[in-house]
Amino acid sequence: MTAVPAGSTLPPPAAPPLLAVESVDVVLGRGWRAAKVLSGVDLRIWPGEIVGLVGETGSGKTTLARTVVGLVAPARGRVVFDGTTISSLRSGARRAIRRRGHVQLIFQDPLRSLDPDLTVDEIVGEGLRIRGDAGSGEIRRRVLSALGQVGLDATLLDRTPGQISGGQRQRVSIARALAVDPRLLICDEPVSALDASSRNYILRLLQQLRDSLGLPIVVISHDLSSLAGVADRVVVLYRGRIVEDGPVEQVFAAPRHPYTALLMASAPSVRHDRPLSLRQLRRTDADPAPPASPDACVFAHRCPFAAGACAAQPALETVEERWGVACHRREEWGALARDRAR
Amino acid sequence: MAIHSLNPLPDIATAGAGAALRPGPAATADDVLRVDDLHVSVHDGAAMAVRGISLRVRAGEIVGLVGESGSGKTLTCRAALGVLPPGCAISGGTVSFAGRDLTAATRREWERVHGSGMGAVFQEPASYLNPSITVGGQLTEVLRVKLALGRRAARRRAIELFQAVGLRQPERVFHQVPAELSGGMLQRVMIAIAISCGPRLLVADEATTALDVTIQAEVIELLLQLRERTGLAVLFVSHDLAVITELCDRVVVCYAGEVVESGPTQEIIERPRHPYTQGLLQVASVGDFRRRELRVIAGQPPRVGADIAGCRFAARCPAAIPACGAGSVGSVMVGYQHHVRCVRARDAAIAGELVAR
Numbered sequence: 047m048t049a050v051p052a053g054s055t056l057p058p059p060a061a062p063p064l065l066a067v068e069s070v071d072v073v074l075g076r077g078w079r080a081a082k083v084l085s086g087v088d089l090r091i092w093p094g095e096i097v098g099l100v101g102e103t104g105s106g107k108t109t110l111a112r113t114v115v116g117l118v119a120p121a122r123g124r125v126v127f128d129g130t131t132i133s134s135l136r137s138g139a140r141r142a143i144r145r146r147g148h149v150q151l152i153f154q155d156p157l158r159s160l161d162p163d164l165t166v167d168e169i170v171g172e173g174l175r176i177r178g179d180a181g182s183g184e185i186r187r188r189v190l191s192a193l194g195q196v197g198l199d200a201t202l203l204d205r206t207p208g209q210i211s212g213g214q215r216q217r218v219s220i221a222r223a224l225a226v227d228p229r230l231l232i233c234d235e236p237v238s239a240l241d242a243s244s245r246n247y248i249l250r251l252l253q254q255l256r257d258s259l260g261l262p263i264v265v266i267s268h269d270l271s272s273l274a275g276v277a278d279r280v281v282v283l284y285r286g287r288i289v290e291d292g293p294v295e296q297v298f299a300a301p302r303h304p305y306t307a308l309l310m311a312s313a314p315s316v317r318h319d320r321p322l323s324l325r326q327l328r329r330t331d332a333d334p335a336p337p338a339s340p341d342a343c344v345f346a347h348r349c350p351f352a353a354g355a356c357a358a359q360p361a362l363e364t365v366e367e368r369w370g371v372a373c374h375r376r377e378e379w380g381a382l383a384r385d386r387a388r
Numbered sequence: 389m390a391i392h393s394l395n396p397l398p399d400i401a402t403a404g405a406g407a408a409l410r411p412g413p414a415a416t417a418d419d420v421l422r423v424d425d426l427h428v429s430v431h432d433g434a435a436m437a438v439r440g441i442s443l444r445v446r447a448g449e450i451v452g453l454v455g456e457s458g459s460g461k462t463l464t465c466r467a468a469l470g471v472l473p474p475g476c477a478i479s480g481g482t483v484s485f486a487g488r489d490l491t492a493a494t495r496r497e498w499e500r501v502h503g504s505g506m507g508a509v510f511q512e513p514a515s516y517l518n519p520s521i522t523v524g525g526q527l528t529e530v531l532r533v534k535l536a537l538g539r540r541a542a543r544r545r546a547i548e549l550f551q552a553v554g555l556r557q558p559e560r561v562f563h564q565v566p567a568e569l570s571g572g573m574l575q576r577v578m579i580a581i582a583i584s585c586g587p588r589l590l591v592a593d594e595a596t597t598a599l600d601v602t603i604q605a606e607v608i609e610l611l612l613q614l615r616e617r618t619g620l621a622v623l624f625v626s627h628d629l630a631v632i633t634e635l636c637d638r639v640v641v642c643y644a645g646e647v648v649e650s651g652p653t654q655e656i657i658e659r660p661r662h663p664y665t666q667g668l669l670q671v672a673s674v675g676d677f678r679r680r681e682l683r684v685i686a687g688q689p690p691r692v693g694a695d696i697a698g699c700r701f702a703a704r705c706p707a708a709i710p711a712c713g714a715g716s717v718g719s720v721m722v723g724y725q726h727h728v729r730c731v732r733a734r735d736a737a738i739a740g741e742l743v744a745r
Contacts, residue, residue: 102600102601102602102603103570103571103600104570211688212457238598241456241457241627242627242628242629242668242671242672242673243456243667243668243671243683243684243685244684245671246671246682246683246684247684249682250681250682250684268600268601269601269673270601270677271630271673271674271675271676271677272673272682274676274677274678274679274680275679275680275681275682276682294679295678295679298677298678299677299678308602309601309602310677311605312601312602312604312605313601313630313673313675314601314604314605314608314628314630314631314633314634314673314675315630315633315634315673315674315675316629316630316633316657316669316672316673316674316675317674317675317676318675319675320675324605
């Protein structure tokens with residue numbers, strides 16, 4: 047149970063962001079099946095920061111990740127990576143950018159995302175082989191160095207994903223991403239399938255990679271408590287919209303959006319001293335009906351504090367430096383919640 | 389209703405349903421499920437994955453079974469349900485349900501216990517439901533086969549059950565197929581099916597692991613409500629100690645096929661005596677939202693079925709002494725219903741020192 051150095055603080059906002067997602071809408075499906083999965087999403091990632099992306103199933107976390115790597119094209123807005131607008135590239139140029147592997151995705155379940163018939167050696171080196179700019183000796187060297195970075199040794203090289211433990215498998219998928227020298231790592235629920243100890247190991251590993259390589263990392267997770275241990279910034283998505291985005295410590299100490307507070311109150315905990323209880327944050331039939339307008343705040347139907355103003359979608363407004371909240375009632379709901387029965 | 393269930397005894401007493409709960413070693417008559425010295429072999433007998441696990445679940449009690457993957461928790465609950473995977477077999481010990489030994493039960497006898505005696509919920513609800521039949525149809529099928537209800541009565545009961553598990557618009561849900569429902573709704577459907585025949589025991593194996601935190605909190609509340617209303621006993625299996633402490637009256641901690649510690653939840657959280665339990669508590673989500681070092685339990689659990697002289701945790705234990713490897717370690721009682729399998733269980737230094745780290 048050794049210590050790791052505490053992570054960096056927020057990088058200087060004056061520097062240009064590495065990744066900028068600007069007013070992005072994403073529509074999946076066509077015709078009557080078309081569904082707007084992301085609406086007006088603005089997200090910036092600076093070098094060297096760990097950003098936690100939280101939200102429930104269907105909130106658009108994975109779609110946002112897929113949009114960033116170019117697997118989904120936005121219907122509106124743009125994605126700028128290091129000065130290049132990658133969302134408007136045509137297929138050939140987009141493929142070339144993807145092949146370079148600047149942005150790497152890591153998935154939740156390595157048993158499904160890793161080819162079960164390939165060995166660890168082949169999996170980790172595959173990205174380099176596809177890119178085709180390194181000889182076999184160089185590939186070998188980088189495979190071993192990537193495995194070393196995730197704390198695995200060469201004895202695993204000839205094993206297949208089925209022959210190693212769950213924690214080791216996730217480390218192999220991180221090594222696979224590291225082998226191509228990425229500039230941004232996006233981890234989609236990297237620890238949900240793991241035991242608590244392996245989960246913490248992987249999160250600490252990500253933190254160490256950030257500290258040693260300056261690599262910015264986006265961690266999609268619904269475990270807020272462990273996210274609080276590693277992330278610098280947290281972004282909360284609800285039904286395709288960012289409802290809160292701010293420094294993780296401040297947001298978790300005093301969330302400004304009622305949905306963030308609801309997520310925190312829902313998180314299972316060994317201690318039972320939550321500042322606000324679920325009952326104080328959940329809508330009941332006794333609460334006044336939420337505004338019925340089609341343009342209403344996305345959270346209004348679940349929000350016990352919804353009022354007339356919530357009939358219009360709130361914009362993400364800056365409440366403090368680098369802390370945005372999309373809630374009309376951000377000043378009032380806290381006191382209202384404390385007045386409700388626990 | 390309150391989500392906290394840390395104080396098991398008054399909780400049950402006020403609920404009235406589990407009034408039979410009189411804890412103590414002699415209370416065998418109230419045991420809904422009793423697992424004694426269970427041994428389960430895997431790989432067609434090549435290795436012993438469960439090595440003498442004993443536990444009991446009384447009427448109206450929620451017992452948590454916690455451990456890492458490979459600790460034998462899932463095999464134990466599958467053995468209790470009589471649905472061990474191929475290649476696995478009970479090679480010793482007994483499983484008894486409501487006083488009847490099920491170890492030698494025939495398929496027919498199991499069929500009588502399934503549904504009406506025990507219900508089960510697993511991690512991925514979608515994979516246990518037929519994707520092309522409405523969920524209402526799948527629930528009424530159970531009701532018609534197990535309870536011999538007529539078509540109309542089964543439909544009425546199904547809608548009542550959907551309502552009871554907190555599905556809004558139960559009539560509408562009745563006609564939907566699994567693909568039209570969210571994960572949380574599907575898990576509620578699974579719980580509705582599991583409790584449809586009024587079982588005395590619900591076995592929930594990682595039943596909330598795949599759910600969103602908000603939905604997980606709702607499912608935990610639902611299980612607590614069902615216990616209060618119907619006296620349902622629950623064996624709740626999870627790798628997440630935080631979830632277990634939200635729900636369970638008692639906790640059983642498994643490591644490498646053995647029970648290393650068991651006791652009332654409050655006692656386990658406040659005075660964990662086994663170094664492994666202390667480790668689990670340190671890595672669990674403690675409800676701390678500040679920046680902090682995330683802890684890990686160093687090392688790896690032993691290979692499933694490995695033969696180890698002495699304590700199976702010793703290789704990873706920060707408090708190990710030579711005596712730990714000397715021979716098999718027995719379980720000792722260190723408090724009210726609190727048992728620990730540790731050579732240093734009575735060593736006062738263990739209790740404070742490790743937790744403080």
